[in-house]
Amino acid sequence: MTLVTNLGFPRIGAKRELKHALEAYWRGESSPQQLQDIAKDLRHRHWRIQREAGADSVPCNDFSLYDQVLDMAFLFDAIPDRYRKLADRDPLEGYFALARGAQNDEFDLRALEMTKWFDTNYHYLVPELQSTQTFQLRGDKPVAEYLEAKALGLEARPVLLGPVSFLMLAKTVDGSDRLALLDRLLPVYIELLGRLKAAGTQWVQIDEPCLILDQDADDHAAYRRAYAAFANVDRPKLVLTTYFGALGDNLNLAVDLPVDGLHVDLVRAPDQLDAVLDALPAERTLSLGVVDGRNIWRTDLDRAVPLVRRAHDRLGGDRLQVAPSCSLLHVPVDATLETSLPSDIQSWLSFARQKVEEVRAIVDALNGLVSSVDTLDVARERRETRSTSKRVHKPRVAERVASLEASSARRRSAYPKRRVLQEERMRLPLFPTTTIGSFPQTHEVREARAKHKSGKLSDAAYDAFLVAETEKCVRFQEEIGIDVLVHGEFERNDMVEYFGEQLDGFAFTKNGWVQSYGSRCVKPPVIYGDVERPAPMTVRWSQYAQSLTDKPMKGMLTGPVTVLQWSFVRDDQPRAATCRQIALALRDEVIDLERAGIRVIQIDEPALREGLPLRRADWQVYLDWAVECFRITASGVADDTQIHTHMCYSEFNDIIDSVAAMDADVISIETSRSRMELLDAFVKFRYPNEIGPGVYDIHSPRVPSVDEMTELLEKAGAVLFPEQVWVNPDCGLKTRGWPETRTTLAAMVEAARRLRSSVEKTT
Ligand SMILES: CN1c2c(nc(N)[nH]c2=O)NC[C@@H]1CNc1ccc(C(=O)N[C@@H](CCC(=O)N[C@@H](CCC(=O)N[C@@H](CCC(=O)O)C(=O)O)C(=O)O)C(=O)O)cc1
Numbered sequence: 001m002t003l004v005t006n007l008g009f010p011r012i013g014a015k016r017e018l019k020h021a022l023e024a025y026w027r028g029e030s031s032p033q034q035l036q037d038i039a040k041d042l043r044h045r046h047w048r049i050q051r052e053a054g055a056d057s058v059p060c061n062d063f064s065l066y067d068q069v070l071d072m073a074f075l076f077d078a079i080p081d082r083y084r085k086l087a088d089r090d091p092l093e094g095y096f097a098l099a100r101g102a103q104n105d106e107f108d109l110r111a112l113e114m115t116k117w118f119d120t121n122y123h124y125l126v127p128e129l130q131s132t133q134t135f136q137l138r139g140d141k142p143v144a145e146y147l148e149a150k151a152l153g154l155e156a157r158p159v160l161l162g163p164v165s166f167l168m169l170a171k172t173v174d175g176s177d178r179l180a181l182l183d184r185l186l187p188v189y190i191e192l193l194g195r196l197k198a199a200g201t202q203w204v205q206i207d208e209p210c211l212i213l214d215q216d217a218d219d220h221a222a223y224r225r226a227y228a229a230f231a232n233v234d235r236p237k238l239v240l241t242t243y244f245g246a247l248g249d250n251l252n253l254a255v256d257l258p259v260d261g262l263h264v265d266l267v268r269a270p271d272q273l274d275a276v277l278d279a280l281p282a283e284r285t286l287s288l289g290v291v292d293g294r295n296i297w298r299t300d301l302d303r304a305v306p307l308v309r310r311a312h313d314r315l316g317g318d319r320l321q322v323a324p325s326c327s328l329l330h331v332p333v334d335a336t337l338e339t340s341l342p343s344d345i346q347s348w349l350s351f352a353r354q355k356v357e358e359v360r361a362i363v364d365a366l367n368g369l370v371s372s373v374d375t376l377d378v379a380r381e382r383r384e385t386r387s388t389s390k391r392v393h394k395p396r397v398a399e400r401v402a403s404l405e406a407s408s409a410r411r412r413s414a415y416p417k418r419r420v421l422q423e424e425r426m427r428l429p430l431f432p433t434t435t436i437g438s439f440p441q442t443h444e445v446r447e448a449r450a451k452h453k454s455g456k457l458s459d460a461a462y463d464a465f466l467v468a469e470t471e472k473c474v475r476f477q478e479e480i481g482i483d484v485l486v487h488g489e490f491e492r493n494d495m496v497e498y499f500g501e502q503l504d505g506f507a508f509t510k511n512g513w514v515q516s517y518g519s520r521c522v523k524p525p526v527i528y529g530d531v532e533r534p535a536p537m538t539v540r541w542s543q544y545a546q547s548l549t550d551k552p553m554k555g556m557l558t559g560p561v562t563v564l565q566w567s568f569v570r571d572d573q574p575r576a577a578t579c580r581q582i583a584l585a586l587r588d589e590v591i592d593l594e595r596a597g598i599r600v601i602q603i604d605e606p607a608l609r610e611g612l613p614l615r616r617a618d619w620q621v622y623l624d625w626a627v628e629c630f631r632i633t634a635s636g637v638a639d640d641t642q643i644h645t646h647m648c649y650s651e652f653n654d655i656i657d658s659v660a661a662m663d664a665d666v667i668s669i670e671t672s673r674s675r676m677e678l679l680d681a682f683v684k685f686r687y688p689n690e691i692g693p694g695v696y697d698i699h700s701p702r703v704p705s706v707d708e709m710t711e712l713l714e715k716a717g718a719v720l721f722p723e724q725v726w727v728n729p730d731c732g733l734k735t736r737g738w739p740e741t742r743t744t745l746a747a748m749v750e751a752a753r754r755l756r757s758s759v760e761k762t763t
């Protein structure tokens with residue numbers, strides 16, 4: 001019998017219940033037990049939803065209080081020494097210290113580095129290992145969750161990140177080879193698999209997502225060594241799970257590994273099916289990911305069912321499982337909660353619950369069950385209304401894109417000339433200070449917006465509130481001596497959603513929350529049609545803020561690639577085509593800002609790196625259109641208007657030429673958690689324009705000292721020319737509170753002053 005399975009469910013909850021529980025706990029308003037009770041409740045609710053939607057088996061250990069990679073590191077006791085005392089005394093506090101840092105009378109602990117999970121907007125915590133690393137089992141989370149499901153009468157399939165991907169996603173602090181730790185790690189996996197088997201587990205989902213990346217001979221050897229070690233041990237069956245792309249040249253390796261099943265992503269890589277079927281050894285179970293775990297459109301069942309049938313004809317039903325392409329962590333919980341959307345758009349959507357239902361419908365159709373044939377008809381009808389909808393296609397947008405000239409993507413003069421003109425106009429000191437845009441989105445700010453949205457606060461009162469917040473923010477920056485100010489972004493719910501709400505072709509949901517990291521969520525807008533800007537979006541706030549001060553006020557926009565990357569995008573045209581439409585809409589905004597007297601405009605592109613295809617062979621095509629789109633947005637202004645861009649969480653070494661090709665006058669990057677390691681790509685001569693390496697890790701409540709920031713700036717100063725260096729935090733301050741923001745920014749300005757005077761002394 002072909003099974004309906006699932007690789008992971010969004011754990012945050014349809015109403016962000018986990019977020020609220022975590023934050024209450026961190027504020028000291030609830031006990032560990034209360035937090036664990038809510039977590040358990042969510043697990044049970046999510047298993048129930050999946051069962052009701054038709055799943056034959058549900059995943060467990062896909063739940064996490066913060067992050068699934070951190071869970072594995074914690075489970076294997078891969079805890080850096082600095083956290084050990086706290087973790088041994090209070091495991092939950094120790095766990096959260098790894099995730100968020102901890103600062104009190106006793107401890108001053110930096111958090112682990114955080115980075116993007118493949119090409120998603122989800123962040124995982126990077127395990128910190130060293131050559132002397134040892135591993136042992138600490139707790140039994142996967143077993144406990146398996147038994148928890150069992151007590152409800154469910155045979156769940158624990159999800160484990162596989163040993164090779166675990167090591168590849170980690171970093172060693174001493175630069176030693178991560179994979180050299182494999183032999184020490186394997187016995188711990190074997191012990192865990194044994195414990196799962198003893199608890200009665202039948203199948204374990206062992207994720208090796210790195211198998212869809214470019215892997216070399218040493219990597220291949222590591223997979224072979226790892227899975228050979230699992231071959232003859234008493235363990236549950238293993239389904240080796242890959243997602244986000246094709247196995248490609250790793251296919252032969254994947255099918256050679258002595259496991260019991262293989263999951264492949266047929267949404268990103270439908271063409272790999274025949275090769276997989278040809279290569280699959282007899283007896284091996286095949287799990288087909290045919291429902292898109294990364295997007296929210298209803299599945300084209302007329303394409304999915306024949307794909308599955310092809311495998312069914314070759315393998316028979318008993319060796320076949322059907323599933324979403326990847327964990328559903330990346331989509332919201334339930335589209336039926338979106339009652340405010342236009343009904344046609346709502347009917348085009350499929351969130352986690354609906355995706356499991358779609359997998360059920362596919363398997364039922366395969367088995368010729370009548371009820372599902374109805375579902376196929378309904379699905380077909382919905383897709384047809386979408387492909388012919390007047391909401392979707394606007395010929396004048398396509399015409400504007402088609403008539404774009406190459407010169408639209410070029411500034412008038414090259415950077416050296418622009419620099420002179422900008423210097424004359426702005427007269428900034430050496431090491432100019434600025435921030436990345438947002439200031440604290442306090443409970444008060446969010447509450448005011450929520451009240452305004454629900455009609456409890458009038459337009460005028462909300463406006464007056466935002467005016468007052470913006471003014472306070474400007475005055476604060478003036479007081480502490482920041483050189484290039486920002487308005488604070490108080491009017492924005494999110495840097496992408498805010499623009500989506502004002503652009504035609506975008507729909508936004510009420511409950512479409514997706515976890516970004518820990519308790520932080522985003523509500524990606526849905527791009528369903530051709531994009532246009534009906535009216536200016538940010539000019540009013542930038543202009544107002546500029547009217548309050550003589551210092552330059554930085555206009556603040558989210559760039560086209562990031563808007564694309566952090567939205568749910570159309571699947572009926574290439575991403576590049578949608579991106580060009582967004583770029584043109586934003587170009588108009590940049591020009592309007594300049595007209596309104598704004599001399600500095602930041603176009604944030606934190607997602608440019610994350611959008612990079614996972615296989616190197618596909619990079620250049622993407623980078624060409626992504627950089628072109630940024631330049632289309634940025635190039636409509638005069639030479640003396642300074643264009644900034646900002647990128648966080650990015651590893652730049654491989655793409656520095658494209659970053660340089662964006663030709664922003666100034667780029668700010670995230671460098672503090674990596675202690676300026678990420679700056680390596682920008683060292684003298686490799687990046688010609690100006691750079692603001694972040695000196696304040698804004699993802700942690702920890703407050704860095706002046707000395708610490710000065711030291712980071714000195715490190716930057718050693719590899720960059722002084723006149724290249726800006727001083728700024730890693731990213732926006734929206735997640736921070738005002739007290740820590742005040743202290744840290746004042747300290748940051750002081751660090752810049754120290755640096756200025758030390759340079760003056762030496763010249
Ligand atoms: C820079 N980052 C971003 C990414 N992706 C984005 N789409 N946006 C980003 O900014 N990816 C990479 C990083 C990830 N970083 C973050 C940082 C912070 C958050 C975050 O704080 N998210 C908020 C939700 C933001 C939002 O949409 N807020 C709305 C709704 C607020 C709300 O919850 N209102 C309450 C009432 C409020 C109250 O009383 O306190 C309600 O409606 O019930 C808004 O401000 O209007 C979060 O809370 O998680 C995300 C990613």
Ligand SMILES: N[C@@H](CCS)C(=O)O
Pocket residue numbers: 436437438495556604606646648731732733734
């Ligand atoms: N301007 C945005 C960038 C975040 S990546 C902010 O400051 O929040």
Ligand SMILES: [Zn+2]
Pocket residue numbers: 436606646647648730731732
């Ligand atoms: Zn950022």
